Amino acid sequence: MSVLLASLLIWGFALSPATMAAIFIETRPTLWMEAESLLEPWANVTLTCRAYTASLGFQLFKDGVAQEPVNVLALEYRFVLGAVTSETRGLYRCRTGMGDRWTGLSQLVEVSGAESLPQPSLSAKPVSWITPHLNTTVVCSGGLQGVTFLLRREGDDEFLEVAEASKDVKATFLVHRAGNYSCSYRTHASGHLSESSATVNIEGLEVPPPPTLSIQNENTAVLLPGTKKDLLCVAPLSGVQFQLWRGDVQMLVSMYSTTPGRVYFSSDTLASGLYTCRYSLYNSDKAWSSDSAPVELLLSDGSLPPPELQAEPSATPKPGALTRLRCRGPRAGLRFALEQKSAWVSRWHGLRSPVGAEALWELLDVSALDSGNYSCVYTDPATHPAGSARSAALELLVEGPPPRPRLQPLWQGEVTPGRDVVLRCVGPVSNLQFELVREGEEAEAVDTAGGDLVLNNVGPQHAGNYRCRYRVGWPSPLVSELSDPVELRVAGS
Template identity: 30%
Template sequence: MADHRAIGAANTKAGQSLAEKCAHYGKGYLRLADPGQNARSTMDSTVTFLISMGLCLHWESTAEMDALFRPALWADPSPMVRKGADVTLRCQGRLGSDRFQLWKDGELREERNDSWSRADFVLRKVDDLRDARSYKCRSGQGPLWSELSDPLPLVVTGPFPKPTLWAKADLVMAPGTSSTLWCSRPRLSSLKEVTFTLWKAGPREPLQQKPSADLWTDFSLPSVTPRDTGSYSCTYKDRTTSGKESVPSDALELVVPGSLPKPSLSALPGQVVEPGKHVTLQCRQPPRSALWRATFTLLKVGSPQPLQSQSPAGTSADFPLLSVRAQDAGNYTCVYYRKMAPYQVSECSEVLEFRVTDELPKPSLSASPGQEVVSGTNVTLLCWGPSWIPRFVLYKEGVEEILHSMEVREDRARFSLTHVTPEHSGNYTCSYQLGTNESLWKQPSDALELLVRAVALAFLGVPAYLIILTDSERTTHIQKLPKTDQDNYS
């Protein structure tokens, strides 16, 4: 009751302050509008008075609305805290809140300023006697304070060793499918029957509870939806009067992709690296997404559970892969989601194919319609290699710069040389283009020699050529005529 009376007194005082300002401004303008003034002056004063009173009424109505807003309070990583560990109590106010208070069992514990509409209160080395209490928070803006949040009970776990939580099926699930989570505890002679509890990060109440005399129990999650995405843990406690509870299990991340726009996933410095290198996989929300303070999760195709999760302040997350080895190669995706209601989850990103190798097979290069052509012919140089290579580049001997860079289509890159002349003659090679790892992508194919001859005319005393145009293939075929046929065409 004391905390509610304090809020009421603060907001009443703020309301009185605004009312006093309105009365002061009103009296001032009324004094200006005395009978001795002319009509124009009286009218101006009256209009000014009405405007000032309207602004005051707006201030008062806004103050009343702000005072009714109730902030949200939650514990990170969980309201179940191991004795001696740290926990952060996060108080989320409305936009514009700049002051926050944390209350413990009805008494003010801490007050702080924060300009981001949220404040973090850190409890270090929690103790069951000192910190296992009921917490509330409130936010303030200017002279006003909000109502207190819903209570958050903090549970400090006892001396029992932590259980194990696992799932037999994949933890990346399609909506509508079902899953079972299993919680097991170590065998303790002092425990005969316990109550297993399943927790999810965010909600203040247990999801499920089951009494059992066995060393394990199962928790069913039927027909999952994106709202089931999140971090799960389990505990067990003695069913006797002591009621001591265990340390929480390690968290298990469950992902059910939803309908938010899919993120993008990229690899830095590139998708192909040598063993022992450090790589960063960056998951980024699309520009049109407005989800703030999202949780990002990295997934690997074929892995039964998510690899890493982060909750950064921005709209992207960096997942480090340190000293990569061959087993780190594979197909990766990522999602982002909101941990608090309303629960929202994105679609999976496009698959990123990541390779770890210190040697790539040599690419191949060929020419169509052939390596010897006459001036004016259109030539296509075809470069190909492994199916997962995204891009190739073309070089010509004697030219330092890249001639062309081309994406792979139908497993090949096609470099077109139109209306070639003898100047196009020379040795060509192609290489992979895989990012910044030059030691890998500058591995060239064998050289291909292209020879472009000028068109010869029989009446000039040089060998004659028969030019055959094939419209359906849009290709020019050049055939040298025998001596006897040259006489016929001269």
């Protein structure tokens, strides 16, 4: 890895999604708590912040509020809290860096004090299911170094396993049976147990669950002369091999991958039909997953006369109206497809096999998102890949802004300072770029992959009313109006 690339990664500079998928390295620091004596864990406490690589500065956050940074060249820095009091109890994180170049925040560490021990967390890796050919693991994580972790399965009287983490703050357990699992820890043999973690369900399956198959995020696509759209198969874990099927025939086509756990199948040699994909672990050729939901690929060589496309009742409908798009072919027995193209979307609507010579699509409650140039094609199922050229383009124009999104808080009541909160912005279509806006300020957070917008390390300064909006398209995007507000209340503010 070059020095420049390493520096970009260390300081969290943005790279392209494809590049990041291939070279992502976690650069956030690690924070843990050390007690001078585990017999009296709160008598003398130190928080250690370790950087990914040597850093010029360290900064601690308590209950969402930044403390004074420490300027020192080191791999780690120890923040001495001493005896835990009401002033030092709280939720802590740290970051490393200098000036305006800081890493992301570490995981959260709770300093509770008194007789209580903070609740650990339990997570399943790599997946939350097991099969006859795959065991999984659960990882129990706490913030205090050197404790003993205990794993319990619901319905069992005794702890399943016990693991001493003499120099760590987590323990990994191998899971062989399905069930509901939780974990806890203790500081010494006669000490009290911590509160149990939240429960993690491990499902028992005969075969691995299905992957997802898509063609540019859609479940249908039409390939016309000069176009290329490869099929993407995504498994829920990495370290697998893939197959592509057309009906009950395995397709031996070229494939490529940029990210573990997903593969692209080349469409160069594929014919029209319904396709599915499956996967299996590399060390178990017989343990194939269930098949994905099918996607339909339609090939047209453009040799047949183009159809005619009409909008009813108008090509300039009012927002909220019902609009019908009718595609007319030369005869019955054809397979039709409708394409929408605009600055913000390029997609094929559902395919149609009408009894007569025309296919109908109904656009319900139209908005500006439905605007664009539409065209339709047809193919002759009896003579694949014989199909038509595109119809003449029909411009559908709907005035006004796109529909407002909905903002949902994924918490209840007041938020404890130092916690993360998630607000879910729900839009009318997929592939939107969402923004979270606090009243009176600019965008707080952006999520291009979905609608979950995260506020990390919430403090009193985050209290207020939030709204969300979305953008779609580039370079001149459509921008929605703001959602109704959601109030974020932070305890103690």
